[in-house]
Amino acid sequence: MQSKWYRVLNVLAVFVMVAMLAACAAPTPQVVEKVVTQVVEKEKVVEKPVEVEKVVTQVVEKQVEVQVPAAPVTTMVYNSYQSDPAPRAADEETVKMFMEKYPNIKVVHSTVAHEDFKQAIRAYLTSSQPPDVMTWFAGNRARFFIDKGQILDISDVWANEGWNESYPKGFQALSTVNGKQYFVPTSYYWWAVYYNKKVFEKYNLTPPETWEDFLKVCETLKSNGVTPIVSGTKNAWPAAAWFDYLNMRVNGPEFHINLMLGTEKYDDPRVKKAFEYWAELLDNGYFIENAASYDWQDVLPFMLQEKAAMYLMGQFVMDSIPEENKADYDFFRFPIIDPAVPIGEDAPTDGYFAAANAPHPEAAKQFLAFLGSKEVQTYVAEELKRLPTNTEVDTSSFPEASKKGMELLAGADYIAQFFDRDTTPEMAEKGMAAFQAFWNDTTQIDTILADLEKERALIFAAE
Amino acid sequence: MATKGAIRPGRWRQSGGKTAWIPYLFLAAPLALFLMWVIGPMIYSFYLSLTNWDGVSAPAFIGLRNYVRLFDDKIFWIAIGNNAKWVISFITLPVVIGLALAMVLNRDIPGAKAIKSAFYSPYIIAPVVIGLIWGWMYQPATGLFNSVLNAVGVEKTPGWLSDPRLATWCIIAAAIWRQVGYVMTLYLAGLQGVDPSLIDASQVDGCNFWQTFRNVILPLLSPVTVVVVVISIIDSLRSFDLVFVMTRGGPANSSSVLANMMYIEAFNNYKMGYGAAIAVVLFLITAVFIFIYLWQTLRTELEY
Numbered sequence: 001m002q003s004k005w006y007r008v009l010n011v012l013a014v015f016v017m018v019a020m021l022a023a024c025a026a027p028t029p030q031v032v033e034k035v036v037t038q039v040v041e042k043e044k045v046v047e048k049p050v051e052v053e054k055v056v057t058q059v060v061e062k063q064v065e066v067q068v069p070a071a072p073v074t075t076m077v078y079n080s081y082q083s084d085p086a087p088r089a090a091d092e093e094t095v096k097m098f099m100e101k102y103p104n105i106k107v108v109h110s111t112v113a114h115e116d117f118k119q120a121i122r123a124y125l126t127s128s129q130p131p132d133v134m135t136w137f138a139g140n141r142a143r144f145f146i147d148k149g150q151i152l153d154i155s156d157v158w159a160n161e162g163w164n165e166s167y168p169k170g171f172q173a174l175s176t177v178n179g180k181q182y183f184v185p186t187s188y189y190w191w192a193v194y195y196n197k198k199v200f201e202k203y204n205l206t207p208p209e210t211w212e213d214f215l216k217v218c219e220t221l222k223s224n225g226v227t228p229i230v231s232g233t234k235n236a237w238p239a240a241a242w243f244d245y246l247n248m249r250v251n252g253p254e255f256h257i258n259l260m261l262g263t264e265k266y267d268d269p270r271v272k273k274a275f276e277y278w279a280e281l282l283d284n285g286y287f288i289e290n291a292a293s294y295d296w297q298d299v300l301p302f303m304l305q306e307k308a309a310m311y312l313m314g315q316f317v318m319d320s321i322p323e324e325n326k327a328d329y330d331f332f333r334f335p336i337i338d339p340a341v342p343i344g345e346d347a348p349t350d351g352y353f354a355a356a357n358a359p360h361p362e363a364a365k366q367f368l369a370f371l372g373s374k375e376v377q378t379y380v381a382e383e384l385k386r387l388p389t390n391t392e393v394d395t396s397s398f399p400e401a402s403k404k405g406m407e408l409l410a411g412a413d414y415i416a417q418f419f420d421r422d423t424t425p426e427m428a429e430k431g432m433a434a435f436q437a438f439w440n441d442t443t444q445i446d447t448i449l450a451d452l453e454k455e456r457a458l459i460f461a462a463e
Numbered sequence: 464m465a466t467k468g469a470i471r472p473g474r475w476r477q478s479g480g481k482t483a484w485i486p487y488l489f490l491a492a493p494l495a496l497f498l499m500w501v502i503g504p505m506i507y508s509f510y511l512s513l514t515n516w517d518g519v520s521a522p523a524f525i526g527l528r529n530y531v532r533l534f535d536d537k538i539f540w541i542a543i544g545n546n547a548k549w550v551i552s553f554i555t556l557p558v559v560i561g562l563a564l565a566m567v568l569n570r571d572i573p574g575a576k577a578i579k580s581a582f583y584s585p586y587i588i589a590p591v592v593i594g595l596i597w598g599w600m601y602q603p604a605t606g607l608f609n610s611v612l613n614a615v616g617v618e619k620t621p622g623w624l625s626d627p628r629l630a631t632w633c634i635i636a637a638a639i640w641r642q643v644g645y646v647m648t649l650y651l652a653g654l655q656g657v658d659p660s661l662i663d664a665s666q667v668d669g670c671n672f673w674q675t676f677r678n679v680i681l682p683l684l685s686p687v688t689v690v691v692v693v694i695s696i697i698d699s700l701r702s703f704d705l706v707f708v709m710t711r712g713g714p715a716n717s718s719s720v721l722a723n724m725m726y727i728e729a730f731n732n733y734k735m736g737y738g739a740a741i742a743v744v745l746f747l748i749t750a751v752f753i754f755i756y757l758w759q760t761l762r763t764e765l766e767y
Contacts (some may be wrong), residue, residue, distance in 0.1 A: 119730040122518045144733075148519045234625075235711065290603040292625035292714035302604070426732035433538075437715030440627055451537065458532070 075106045076363040077131040079124060081117035086319040090383040097379070098370050105363045115235070125150040130355035132364035133371075138174040138185050138349035139417040140260075140424065145353075151182045152354040157365050163372060163390075170415065171389045174349060184372040185351040187386035189315035190405040191241060191418075192331035199226060199309045207332035211249075211277070214335040217310075218286040227308035228286040232294035233439065236432035239291075240419035241312050243435055244346050247274040249337040253344030253414035260422035262460030267453040272445060277337065279442040292436060314348065315405060318385065331401075333408055342413035348421055349389070430455045505746075511739035518735045529740035539741070542719045545631050546700060546748075549720065552635045553642065553699035554692050560639075561646025561691070562684075566676070568647070569654045579651070583644035590641065594708030597637035598624065601709075624710050627717030634705050634718060642698065646691055653687030654680075686760075693756040700749050721745045 082091040088111055095109045110131075112120060117135075124130050125145060136142055145151050158164055158181040164172065167185070175183035195207070203224055208214040218228040233239045247256045251270045258264045259271065281287060288299060288308060297320050302308040304325060311317065312334065321329060336343070352371050354364040370376060377388035381395075385402050387409075388395070395406070409415065420428035434452045438445060512529055516522035533539050564582060568575045585593065600607040601623035609620040623633050657680060665675045681688075703722035706712060712719035712727065719727075721741055729738025 122733065126519055145519070150519060234713065236713065290622035290625040292710075293601070293603050293622060298602075426734060429727060429732050433713070433715050436713055437627075440714055 073104050073106050074360050074363045075108060076133070076358075076360040076367065077108045077110075078133045078367065079117070079131040080109065080111050080135045081114045082135060083111050083113045083117075084316070084319055087316075087384055090380055093383075094371070094376055094379065097376070098367060101370070102366060105366060107367065121145075125355055128357070129359060130357060132358040132360050133352055133354050133367050136183070136351065136353055137417070137421050138171075138183060138351055139421045141421050142174075142183050142351075142353065143177065144425075146177045146182045150356050152356050152358055152361060152364065153180050153182060154184070154354065154365060154368060155181045157181070157184075157369050157372075161369050161372060166374075166390050166392045168389070168391060171349065175351075183351055183353050184368050185349045185389045186371055186377060187351075187380055187384075187388060188347050188349040189386050190408055191245075191312065191314050191334075191346040192405075192408060193310050193312050193334055194317055194329055194331045195310045196303050196306060196308075197328050197330050199303075199306050202306070207330075208335050209333070211335050211337045215280075218281070218284070221309050222284070222286060226306070227288045227302060229281065229310050229312070230288045230299040230302055230308045231291045231311065232296040232299045233291045233436060234293065234295050234298075236436050237418075237420055238296050238313070239435040239439060240428070240432050241314075241346065242278060243274070243431070244416065244419050245312065245334040246277050246337075247271065248344035248414075248416070249334065249341065250274040250277060252341045253416060254342075256344060257414070257416060257422065260416075260419070262423070262427070262456060265453050266456050267449050272449060275438065275442075275445050275449070278438070279445065282439060282442050287439075291439065314346075315385065315401075318401075331404075333411075343411065344414040344416055345409055345412040346418050347409050347412075347415045348418045350386075351389075424459060427456060427459050430459075508739045508742050508746075511736055512743045514736045514739075516735040516739075517733045518729075519733070522736065525736070529737050533737070533740050533744070538716045538719055538724055539721075541716055542721045542724045545718060545720050546702075548631055549635060549638070549699035549702050550696055552639060553695040557639050557642040557646045557695060558688070558691055560643050562650050564643070564647040565650035565654060566680075569651060579647070582647055585641045585643075586645045586648075588641070590704040591708050593637055593641055594705045597633075597640075597705075598709050601633055624718075625714055627714055630710050630714065630718035634702075634709050637709070638699075638702060638705055642695065646695070649687055649691050649694075650684065653684045657683045689756065689759050693752060693759075696752045697749060700745065700752075721748075 078095065080088075080091050082088050091111070092109065095107050099105065099107055121134065121136070124134065136145075142151070158175075163181075167175075171185045172181075174185055175181050193207075199221070200206070203220050203226075205217050205220060208217050221228040231238045231242075244256070247259070250273055255264060255270060259266070259268075265271075288294075288302065291299075296313070299308070299311070300317075300320055303311060304321075318326060318329065333345075352368055354361065354368060358364045372390065374390055374392040377390045377393045380386060381388045381393060381398070381402070385399065387402060387406060395402070398406075416422055419431065423431065430452060434448050437448050511522060513524055513526060514522035515525045515529075568579050603609055603620065603622050603625065606623070608623065612620045621629060624630050661679055661683070662675060665679045670678070701722060702720050703726065706718060706720055706723045707726065710718045712723045716724075722745065725738045725741040725745065728734045728741060
């Protein structure tokens with residue numbers, strides 16, 4: 001008979017294998033000491049339109065008073081999701097500028113891939129040694145952590161820096177919860193239909209303004225063997241842009257935001273109507289085939305090779321277009337479907353916050369003040385062509401594209417953040433899977449919306 | 464399994480009761496670590512599955528509500544179905560192909576070593592890299608498969624990973640490609656243990672190749688087969704990396720498996736409690752196969 005020891009080892013070895021599975025879902029949670037029993041006074045941040053037209057040059061140079069703490073050197077940690085090459089370079093340069101200005105603060109800067117950062121942030125914030133400063137998204141995504149008491153109150157930074165004057169009201173609202181500021185919005189960008197000008201010229205097309213014109217453009221392109229619209233929906237968010245815009249154009253931004261906040265239903269006939277416009281494009285074959293096979297950047301070569309023409313994307317799409325081809329690209333406002341409906345646009349705002357239990361809160365505040373300053377915002381706007389939130393930044397020398405983007409947003413009645421920032425992460429996940437399902441088979445729309453409504457009821461009942 | 468004639472710890476006990484506690488002394492440290500890092504988190508997962516923990520706030524006990532919701536979740540049943548496809552594919556194709564390769568390559572044919580290495584090499588590549596490489600091959604416009612299909616004149620090429628009906632099978636194909644070499648190696652090792660005199664004897668008795676294989680080699684390989692099948696089942700239930708890299712469970716959850724669903728619910732949707740419930744279900748399913756395996760190995764050991 002074999003020994004018992006041997007058998008025990010066998011059992012243990014096998015259990016290790018199993019436990020690997022179960023242990024996956026069990027990172028040791030830090031029971032948060034500051035359990036915020038907050039009166040849910042839901043401020044609907046997104047409903048307040050960003051006042052874009054307030055971007056006015058202020059000539060007065062304000063001397064920012066900075067209290068430089070005496071030596072020794074403080075070492076603080078900054079975690080960033082700026083993992084694409086161009087933003088990453090700008091990010092690193094910003095850190096360098098900060099350390100040159102404040103030699104007594106050393107910033108340990110680490111960059112985590114965008115999608116991974118979204119998963120990791122909860123672990124960062126609940127650890128006993130969180131990073132001091134982090135990049136994050138304004139709106140619902142930031143609110144989630146602020147409501148749970150995980151984010152440092154930086155009202156003093158806002159007051160000292162005079163941001164209550166130099167930031168437009170819309171951005172102040174995005175950063176404020178119960179009268180206190182927690183967030184530094186630093187840049188935002190617009191969404192629009194980007195197109196290859198060469199293709200449009202070849203077929204004598206002009207950027208469409210109405211839905212009818214848009215359909216005509218698509219039809220002309222298709223009949224000439226050019227794919228009218230590309231999208232890479234392997235990660236489903238590029239599809240969500242189509243839903244955002246169609247729903248806002250057909251039903252108006254107010255209905256859209258309420259749907260995002262869970263107070264309207266997905267089986268509402270109005271939602272279905274928005275999907276019918278989408279189905280028209282899909283059924284006519286105006287979208288690229290097998291969109292779900294591609295990441296969002298993967299479809300750019302088709303546009304570059306003039307095999308495809310248009311892409312509904314954020315301004316950051318230009319980061320991934322080669323320098324020598326940038327001049328071939330332009331954008332136009334998502335076509336108007338019903339002129340009677342107020343115009344909503346997606347303009348996601350990015351920024352920074354600090355952890356509530358940051359080990360170096362003073363250094364963190366210093367860094368946040370620097371990031372929100374005119375100096376840094378001017379630099380980032382020049383490098384990446386994002387729009388600055390600080391109205392002190394001189395925009396008169398901005399390139400044409402940025403001015404056009406600002407105009408586009410100035411003409412909007414409402415500014416939304418984006419599907420996965422305006423609604424809860426879980427609802428966003430289910431919604432985007434539903435868009436993929438719809439994309440694949442438009443005839444299933446009723447089932448898809450019924451399922452989505454079931455999810456919505458569950459998700460928002462739990463809130 | 465192959466420790467016949469090795470020193471048995473049992474002899475220690477015979478040599479005197481005084482030293483019987485010594486093995487426990489050596490086991491204490493690993494057991495403590497094992498309890499802390501494996502058993503502890505496992506039990507904690509069970510507890511979390513009964514809470515609504517979101518990863519940030521303090522968990523609140525909600526009874527079996529996560530499970531009730533789980534069994535009503537369409538994605539859960541899609542994922543279970545896909546896991547079943549994985550298990551069935553894994554215990555058939557790689558096992559049969561691996562065994563066939565082992566039988567062929569066990570002889571002294573020229574170049575056998577090179578061929579063995581070639582078949583084993585996918586196993587040493589990280590699954591994430593395999594996912595990326597196969598993902599490129601499946602690319603509908605420029606990928607290898609569709610380029611070949613276009614070259615031979617196929618007009619309507621499939622969308623592979625973007626086709627909900629094909630996505631899971633495409634991922635499984637990549638996984639099988641990786642698994643075959645591993646199974647082959649296990650069988651090659653098993654064949655080394657087959658006594659050549661038994662094969663000679665069967666041939667003296669007039670068996671043809673098939674009879675020898677069916678009645679002599681295969682029964683002698685059965686301990687290896689049990690190991691291979693169980694490892695294949697566990698590997699297939701554990702499948703996550705390839706799915707995550709190649710489709711992230713999409714399009715529209717059509718290629719989701721339990722591990723992938725658990726990851727998305729727990730880490731993307733901030734629903735640790737719900738994710739833990741999925742982990743528990745996955746654990747229970749896996750445990751069934753583990754117990755079959757243990758029961759098998761213990762029984763065969765007794766037979767020897």
